[in-house]
Amino acid sequence: MGLKKKAAILVAGAGIAGCAAAQELQSHGLDYLLLEKNVEPGGLTRSINIGEAHFDYSGHFMHLDHCASPAAIPYANQSDEDWQLINRKSTVYVNGALIPAPFQYNLYYLPKAIREQCIESFHKRPKIERCQSFKEYLLSGFGQAICDYFLFPYNEKLMACSLDDLSVDSVKRFFPLPERQKIENGYAQEGANLKTGYNRSFWYPKTQGIGLLSKGLSKGLKALQTCCPIEKVDLAQECAFTPLGKIRYEKMLTSLPLKEFCAVSSDLSLHTLASCLKHTRVFCLNVLVRGPAPKSFGDTHWIYIPDKGIPFYRLGVYSHISAKMNPPGHTTLYLEAAFSDNATPPAMDDLIKEIFFSLERLGWAKRANCRVICANWIDCAYVYFDHDRQGTVNKILDILHTYNVYPIGRYGLWDYISMEDTILSSIETAKKVTGMCSNDDKME
Ligand SMILES: Cc1cc2nc3c(=O)[nH]c(=O)nc-3n(C[C@H](O)[C@H](O)[C@H](O)COP(=O)(O)OP(=O)(O)OC[C@H]3O[C@@H](n4cnc5c(N)ncnc54)[C@H](O)[C@@H]3O)c2cc1C
Structure with missing residues (x-):
């Protein structure tokens, strides 16, 4: 036809x-x-299924605010049997170690000197009457040290731009100001906020990856x-x-x-x-690694990486999200790196080399044990x-x-x-x- x-x-x-x-x-x-x-x-919410290994084009986790469960999503043709509700376990890589996310609510886990700086500058955070930019908004909400150790470098990496260029009015709806009590509890006490935080849990298919959702939506x-x-x-x-x-x-x-x-x-x-x-472009590298994930990862689902010496801003571990995402004896990872749309992006081969160099240096994966399953550019990933x-x-x-x-x-x-x-x-x-x-x- x-x-x-x-x-x-x-x-x-x-x-x-x-x-x-x-x-x-x-x-x-x-x-x-x-x-x-x-x-x-399926667009961005497709998955790549190769034998027993499953990858999304980049990790996609379903947070539901309006529908009770995947089966309630209109036209998605889903059965809840095929999904699991998972408690989020995400971490931040800071000062050579992983601490639980959100950073600002888990200061207890930082080395003492950094923890003290964070709480002190939170208490002395500048009052800015009318914030002109996202950067000022963060500074006046969280204080200098929380911004310097995490919020500034991470968001600059994610958005691949200066936070002065982002407008506060539109950005703050995704980034509410912190609750003072939670910051203080998370500073004073181990595990005070491990069960709280934005998007605490998410739905994810038991097998196959997020492509299950787009397959259902296109059915019929x-x-x-x-x-x-x-x-x-x-x-x-x-x-x-x-x-x-x-x-x-x-x-x-x-x-x-x-x-x-x-x-x-x-x-x-x-x-x-x-x-x-304007917008960012994201490079997503999906990797099958022989062997288990490093012990230091614990059972983290994904890691936020503010360090600008490391090319990726996030590393996700599919195999920790769903055991059925990878063949036995392997770990499945995704790594994301962001670039501004007005910068010439690096050549894919160079980027892959840089990413593997960092993975080895950090002791997170040896190149010889890694197989690249899919390397793709998301041309329009985050709008500015x-x-x-x-x-x-x-x-x-x-x-x-x-x-x-x-x-x-x-x-x-x-x-x-x-x-x-x-x-x-x-x-x-x-x-x-x-x-x-x-x-x-x-x-x-
Ligand atoms: C890195 C990343 C991680 C994300 N993680 C999450 C998450 O964990 N949870 C969450 O809820 N959301 C997440 N999202 C957001 C989620 O991807 C989007 O909300 C969703 O995919 C948007 O779907 P869409 O149909 O609007 O766009 P798309 O998925 O981009 O679909 C657009 C479609 O248009 C097609 N198209 C483009 N140009 C043309 C053309 N000229 N002619 C014909 N067809 C064309 C494309 O091929 C594509 O199929 C993430 C996004 C990114 C970038």
Whole structure:
């Protein structure tokens, strides 16, 4: 069957946002077409399954705030039997040792001199009336030493930019100010806060990795076309161009990164606006290691690494998350390194060498025992909440709505949202668009 020439609603990108939106449209019997550039749907939430080894494209853990369990996620076709609810065990690598995360609530585990500096400067933290940047917000909330040992270097590594460039108003919703009592308890007493903290537990499939979620969300979709990148969109004429042909639409839901969508659109004002949108690129290295994880890891699920001499900002241990993620006698790891979109990224081979050099130096894995399973770039990973983001995104969305184009998903909306929020908000947008459709827009 050839590609349809016309669809009442074109859905761009079959990650979890596009699949969830398409499911909602399909449930109303609407005439839609879902286009995906890759060979399979799932976007960032796919998994690589090689024999008994399972990897995500990068570790993806499901924190549910609205749905009671995976089975309650609309259109996800999940059974709770296939998932486990896991208590998070994450650590921070500081001063040559691992301490429990969150750093600020577990000061007890630091060497005495550092612990004293942290609590003292927390008590003497500067009062800043109107913080101008994320950096000032952190300093006034946590004090100098907690910032210097962890918050500044870690967030600078993760965002690959200066924290002066990030706007406080948009960032603080992900980063609430600390509770004084918890900092003090965590300073005075071992284990005081081990059972508290943001996102205490998460859901994860017992086998196969997070791809189980995207497989469920794409199940039963009748109008999904893979291997079909959208190369150009004529907004005024309401048509999209792909290597498989031109498609006319009346409304479009797009989960393409907003910057990328504007760049392929025909409206030059969108090109100019989108050039202000900035983001990180993340390099993700998935490695199968012969032998157990180092003893120092304990049973940690992932480690935050603020040290700028180490190229990766996070190391995750899949095999500690689910025993069925790896063949017996092996450990499965992922390592993430971030770069700003305006810097030329290093060559992949050099980066891999650098990562293995660090792993050996730290005594965490020997190169000879490691097999690279997948090394991939996530081209748009974290969008920058810089001082211009909100205004720019609002202007772009206003223009796109006049063309009947409705962005969805974490990157379509140029936001920082979880998988659950991505799915639920995409369904909401699809519902709104459904309300704008008539009987003529139903599938024949
Ligand atoms: C490193 C990292 C770790 C994360 N960890 C977590 C986590 O632990 N928990 C959590 O809840 N969330 C996590 N997230 C966020 C999560 O990945 C997103 O919320 C979710 O994947 C967004 O789904 P989406 O469908 O909006 O985007 P995507 O998954 O990016 O889907 C977009 C789709 O559009 C397709 N596409 C792109 N361009 C075109 C084109 N021109 N034509 C056709 N198709 C196109 C892509 O191939 C892709 O399939 C993480 C994100 C990153 C980067």
